[in-house]
Amino acid sequence: MNQGYTTYFSPRFSETDGLGHINNTVIPVWFESARDPIFKIFVPSLEIAHWNLILAKISVDFKAPTFYGSEVKVITSVSRIGNSSFEVHQKCYQNDELTAEGRTQMVHFDYETNRSQPISKEIRAQLEQLAD
Amino acid sequence: MNQGYTTYFSPRFSETDGLGHINNTVIPVWFESARDPIFKIFVPSLEIAHWNLILAKISVDFKAPTFYGSEVKVITSVSRIGNSSFEVHQKCYQNDELTAEGRTQMVHFDYETNRSQPISKEIRAQLEQLAD
Amino acid sequence: MNQGYTTYFSPRFSETDGLGHINNTVIPVWFESARDPIFKIFVPSLEIAHWNLILAKISVDFKAPTFYGSEVKVITSVSRIGNSSFEVHQKCYQNDELTAEGRTQMVHFDYETNRSQPISKEIRAQLEQLAD
Amino acid sequence: MNQGYTTYFSPRFSETDGLGHINNTVIPVWFESARDPIFKIFVPSLEIAHWNLILAKISVDFKAPTFYGSEVKVITSVSRIGNSSFEVHQKCYQNDELTAEGRTQMVHFDYETNRSQPISKEIRAQLEQLAD
Numbered sequence: 001m002n003q004g005y006t007t008y009f010s011p012r013f014s015e016t017d018g019l020g021h022i023n024n025t026v027i028p029v030w031f032e033s034a035r036d037p038i039f040k041i042f043v044p045s046l047e048i049a050h051w052n053l054i055l056a057k058i059s060v061d062f063k064a065p066t067f068y069g070s071e072v073k074v075i076t077s078v079s080r081i082g083n084s085s086f087e088v089h090q091k092c093y094q095n096d097e098l099t100a101e102g103r104t105q106m107v108h109f110d111y112e113t114n115r116s117q118p119i120s121k122e123i124r125a126q127l128e129q130l131a132d
Numbered sequence: 133m134n135q136g137y138t139t140y141f142s143p144r145f146s147e148t149d150g151l152g153h154i155n156n157t158v159i160p161v162w163f164e165s166a167r168d169p170i171f172k173i174f175v176p177s178l179e180i181a182h183w184n185l186i187l188a189k190i191s192v193d194f195k196a197p198t199f200y201g202s203e204v205k206v207i208t209s210v211s212r213i214g215n216s217s218f219e220v221h222q223k224c225y226q227n228d229e230l231t232a233e234g235r236t237q238m239v240h241f242d243y244e245t246n247r248s249q250p251i252s253k254e255i256r257a258q259l260e261q262l263a264d
Numbered sequence: 265m266n267q268g269y270t271t272y273f274s275p276r277f278s279e280t281d282g283l284g285h286i287n288n289t290v291i292p293v294w295f296e297s298a299r300d301p302i303f304k305i306f307v308p309s310l311e312i313a314h315w316n317l318i319l320a321k322i323s324v325d326f327k328a329p330t331f332y333g334s335e336v337k338v339i340t341s342v343s344r345i346g347n348s349s350f351e352v353h354q355k356c357y358q359n360d361e362l363t364a365e366g367r368t369q370m371v372h373f374d375y376e377t378n379r380s381q382p383i384s385k386e387i388r389a390q391l392e393q394l395a396d
Numbered sequence: 397m398n399q400g401y402t403t404y405f406s407p408r409f410s411e412t413d414g415l416g417h418i419n420n421t422v423i424p425v426w427f428e429s430a431r432d433p434i435f436k437i438f439v440p441s442l443e444i445a446h447w448n449l450i451l452a453k454i455s456v457d458f459k460a461p462t463f464y465g466s467e468v469k470v471i472t473s474v475s476r477i478g479n480s481s482f483e484v485h486q487k488c489y490q491n492d493e494l495t496a497e498g499r500t501q502m503v504h505f506d507y508e509t510n511r512s513q514p515i516s517k518e519i520r521a522q523l524e525q526l527a528d
Binding site for chain 2: 282283288289292293296312315318319320321322323324325326375
């Protein structure tokens with residue numbers, strides 16, 4: 001059972017490549033965009049000047065080509081919550097086929113002290129609602 | 133009076149640049165994506181193998197910065213219809229402010245003979261419904 | 265006679281689109297990158313915190329498709345110098361064929377006061393050396 | 397001891413994001429571009445119509461921010477060679493600091509039969525010369 005939330009994307013002509021598919025480098029772009037609701041948990045205003053997240057690692061498995069001309073659905077959930085870091089799990093579907101699946105390691109970060117910082121109880125509770 | 137149709141975009145974090153705005157090179161990407169309904173007039177299936185359009189020229193006026201964190205609305209209309217070419221007129225708004233305005237010269241094109249081809253009466257009628 | 269300077273690009277696979285060419289939205293990206301030496305005239309450190317330029321308008325004429333697999337050469341010159349603004353003229357060649365030509369209106373800008381500012385005599389002299 | 401080959405990139409202004417760094421989604425783009433010499437082993441002409449590779453998985457560890465204004469060096473090597481698949485290992489350095497490290501799973505693929513195909517002895521020999 002996959003919980004979390006859903007984001008829709010219209011693949012762009014400019015996102016295709018010469019093979020006639022969506023280029024693989026586009027999937028991390030969609031996944032980052034689909035993390036907006038998670039960004040909002042940490043930075044409710046989405047003001048970049050108040051940013052407090054850092055990306056430590058991404059991985060993406062490509063299962064099938066994704067095409068231009070048909071809507072894409074990304075399901076985003078939280079698959080691990082640590083002391084100061086957490087993992088986001090994302091699945092990209094087109095016409096009910098899973099075309100890509102990714103995991104992103106994020107760290108709650110203080111850009112002023114340049115250090116990771118613990119995730120507060122309140123934020124943790126919101127992330128837990130997105131657990132898969 | 134601006135007719136045409138409206139497309140919405142969620143600016144992506146990856147589309148910002150170091151100045152904290154959406155980078156200027158992103159606006160042509162949104163405008164191309166917002167031309168999808170026009171592409172559908174020429175290529176109803178949106179199958180790239182059947183593509184019959186070529187882009188001859190783009191111009192974009194930047195009126196104000198566009199930001200991450202707030203939805204963008206692009207209004208697309210057709211501002212000129214010639215024998216084999218036409219001009220698309222697009223306006224990008226964020227929070228009711230016009231942030232960019234562009235014009236794109238498109239040519240109905242036969243990729244097999246490598247030549248422009250006249251716009252049919254039926255397609256012309258559909259483009260006219262988008263006239264601004 | 266085209267003076268100015270030359271920048272080379274290796275077209276990227278991810279920059280192609282389903283038509284098998286470099287997507288049109290990539291040319292403004294290369295042109296912006298090829299303006300780096302002009303940015304250095306205004307911001308010698310290239311530190312974004314000291315940025316003092318704004319982009320007012322771009323236009324690009326597409327003359328022929330550009331392909332993956334063969335180096336691209338962009339020639340950049342300055343085609344107009346006004347009081348606080350100037351125009352950059354850029355030509356993109358692949359295998360000695362002109363594939364795209366663009367003009368960019370730039371404004372010398374003070375991000376603190378949010379106003380354009382005159383181009384100094386010293387900067388003007390450097391821009392004049394790039395005149396086409 | 398890291399063998400392989402080196403590719404240089406000039407970070408582009410458009411590749412920065414609002415945090416003032418190169419956006420994380422750009423690193424896979426550079427890594428794909430730096431795989432061109434590997435693509436050439438499989439498709440000497442680099443003609444997309446003859447493409448015979450598929451990307452199965454990417455992962456990237458972000459070690460430090462990468463900035464605009466200073467050249468980037470990517471070292472690419474081959475870290476595993478299987479029957480029909482192989483792994484590419486890439487490291488991104490800026491000013492001698494490792495800023496990102498990635499691994500890409502590639503599969504030798506026949507787009508006509510839609511199946512993976514064994515890596516020939518000759519190609520294998522060339523990949524082995526890039527072993528890390």
